[in-house]
Amino acid sequence: MTDIDAPRTDLRKAGDEGLDAHLVVDRGSFRLDVTLTAAPGDVVALLGPNGAGKTTALRALAGLAPLTDGHLRLDGTALERTPPESRPVGVVFQDYLLFPHLSALENVAFGPRCQGVPKAEARTQAAAWLDRMGLAAHAGAKPRRLSGGQAQRVALARALATRPRLLLLDEPLAALDARTRLDVRAQLRRHLAEFEAVAVLVTHDPLDAMVLADRLVVIEHGQVVQEGTPADIARRPRTDYIAHLVGLNLYRGQAQGHTVRLDTGPAITITEDLTGPVFVAFPPSAVTLFRDRPTGASARNLWRCEVTGLETHGDQIRAALGGELPLAADLTTVAAAELELSPGAAVWATVKATQTHAYPA
Amino acid sequence: MTSLDEPGAAAGPRTGPPRRRRVGTGGRGRVPLPLLLPGLVALAFLLLPLLALLVRAPWGSLPDQLSSTEVWQALQLSLVTATAATAVSLVLGVPLAWLLARTDFPGRGFLRALVTLPLVLPPVVGGVALLLALGRNGVIGKFLDSWFGITLPFTTTGVVIAEAFVAMPFLVISVEGTLRAADPRFEEAATTLGASRFTAFRRVTLPLIAPGVAAGSVLAWARALGEFGATITFAGNFPGRTQTMPLAVYLALQNDPDAAISLSLVLLAVSIAVLAGLRDRWMTGA
Numbered sequence: 001m002t003d004i005d006a007p008r009t010d011l012r013k014a015g016d017e018g019l020d021a022h023l024v025v026d027r028g029s030f031r032l033d034v035t036l037t038a039a040p041g042d043v044v045a046l047l048g049p050n051g052a053g054k055t056t057a058l059r060a061l062a063g064l065a066p067l068t069d070g071h072l073r074l075d076g077t078a079l080e081r082t083p084p085e086s087r088p089v090g091v092v093f094q095d096y097l098l099f100p101h102l103s104a105l106e107n108v109a110f111g112p113r114c115q116g117v118p119k120a121e122a123r124t125q126a127a128a129w130l131d132r133m134g135l136a137a138h139a140g141a142k143p144r145r146l147s148g149g150q151a152q153r154v155a156l157a158r159a160l161a162t163r164p165r166l167l168l169l170d171e172p173l174a175a176l177d178a179r180t181r182l183d184v185r186a187q188l189r190r191h192l193a194e195f196e197a198v199a200v201l202v203t204h205d206p207l208d209a210m211v212l213a214d215r216l217v218v219i220e221h222g223q224v225v226q227e228g229t230p231a232d233i234a235r236r237p238r239t240d241y242i243a244h245l246v247g248l249n250l251y252r253g254q255a256q257g258h259t260v261r262l263d264t265g266p267a268i269t270i271t272e273d274l275t276g277p278v279f280v281a282f283p284p285s286a287v288t289l290f291r292d293r294p295t296g297a298s299a300r301n302l303w304r305c306e307v308t309g310l311e312t313h314g315d316q317i318r319a320a321l322g323g324e325l326p327l328a329a330d331l332t333t334v335a336a337a338e339l340e341l342s343p344g345a346a347v348w349a350t351v352k353a354t355q356t357h358a359y360p361a
Numbered sequence: 362m363t364s365l366d367e368p369g370a371a372a373g374p375r376t377g378p379p380r381r382r383r384v385g386t387g388g389r390g391r392v393p394l395p396l397l398l399p400g401l402v403a404l405a406f407l408l409l410p411l412l413a414l415l416v417r418a419p420w421g422s423l424p425d426q427l428s429s430t431e432v433w434q435a436l437q438l439s440l441v442t443a444t445a446a447t448a449v450s451l452v453l454g455v456p457l458a459w460l461l462a463r464t465d466f467p468g469r470g471f472l473r474a475l476v477t478l479p480l481v482l483p484p485v486v487g488g489v490a491l492l493l494a495l496g497r498n499g500v501i502g503k504f505l506d507s508w509f510g511i512t513l514p515f516t517t518t519g520v521v522i523a524e525a526f527v528a529m530p531f532l533v534i535s536v537e538g539t540l541r542a543a544d545p546r547f548e549e550a551a552t553t554l555g556a557s558r559f560t561a562f563r564r565v566t567l568p569l570i571a572p573g574v575a576a577g578s579v580l581a582w583a584r585a586l587g588e589f590g591a592t593i594t595f596a597g598n599f600p601g602r603t604q605t606m607p608l609a610v611y612l613a614l615q616n617d618p619d620a621a622i623s624l625s626l627v628l629l630a631v632s633i634a635v636l637a638g639l640r641d642r643w644m645t646g647a
Binding site for chain 2: 062064084085086087089100101110111115158159162
């Protein structure tokens, strides 16, 4: 390991710290092509639907899937031809993959041992890591005797024990039940905040991504469709997938002054003064429904719709509407009952211009 | 566990008299005669010869029979060669199983089929093939003889080779199956922790597949212990050197049937011991 690590240090240049990757993986019908950069201390979440290529990207970073093209530099060292065992990369796998025949302590000591640390020293280091994770009492336990949350922390300790410069987490919370998840998410957030190098996590859960990461990179069909801070992405989604994740109605159209003519026909009045291709977003709670055409002039955004589905959403009812403008609307149970909403019912939907948010596409 | 447990039993009219007869037969219905009779015949066919062996055994002279030098020689040779053949199979067969299970190369399926060929090949043919390859005039044996002065046929080493040839496929198939069932991502996890592929195999995969390796070894060992055709063809039948138990049994049957029975009893005892060792894997399996 040492002779592989040495040139890395020599090649390191000021300003080259962190991750600089352009990952291209061609697999017949599927092509992943994403650019990913991060500074030490960053926590980046790759967010995307199933099959978007998130896990492929992670495997490419770890060296488990070969790059077809592109590059991968970590702290200034090119890694694209380095085999996984020689990369300063740690991975927390989705189902942890703790070695079932080894105790928690031996699992954590495995990495240091492979790096040539003497056995006793490796075990001391592993014990220290388990202690940091609050697992000192479980050091001797085999993985099958650990709870999901404990196993997750052992997996994190095992990955961190190799002192990686890039930590990869594949759906770190997916294997946990809802109650454990809350605790583990909070702990993981703390451990990631303490981690001094780059962390990249893959998730399809927007909440995990927004709680754990400083920056989101949204991937669809192997491409980056949007990246930014969680707040930015939640406010200005650029694809239906993200809009759905953050619970917004999203439309794309051509703006002219305060009017946006959608590609599908109808127009939306906005408060911003914009020209050219734009996105318009508004939350389902901004939509008001009427059984009969409202007579007031205040609502200029008025569409005739048909209820296509109803579901409870927290203490609200979320109505899916089709027709002129497909949208989601939230209303109280009382309001839904008064409107006698049922699938197939015809309604009028209005949205105040002040509750829409438009931004250039 | 009556007919009421069965689907359709509550369906009124359909639960006619034929169904009612099932009550009291353990809830599984009456065993059909066309299956019961042949099954019992098969059972008798498999067990009666073994029973005959026990009935006709010269129990009185058994201690004398078994304490003869020739018997001990054959038994010792059998145990040593079978164990050596198993060791050879382990050292070479486990890596082959790994290659077959974990790597991808053109013709892998064909190669896998070739590896299993000795499983179905008549052992005598295997012995002939070994002679043609490793005999003094064989394809490889020629060079072994002229370059190194090594002759393999009709030696104890030849016995080990013949047994390993026949037994190794059992081990390879068993280990390969276990490897395929084992999650290869454990190896990936090990490599991300800095383990080379070999270290990952040694420290992670091998412990995980140990039960499969053990079972394959026992199978291979039992097969090697009983090996006859390839051994007698390739290694001959020299007492103390290449005469293993099965060969001794066969030879004894010609002039000393009691000795043959005694030897057979020993092999039977060994086989039962092997089965007992495997019972957790196969005998309780359903």
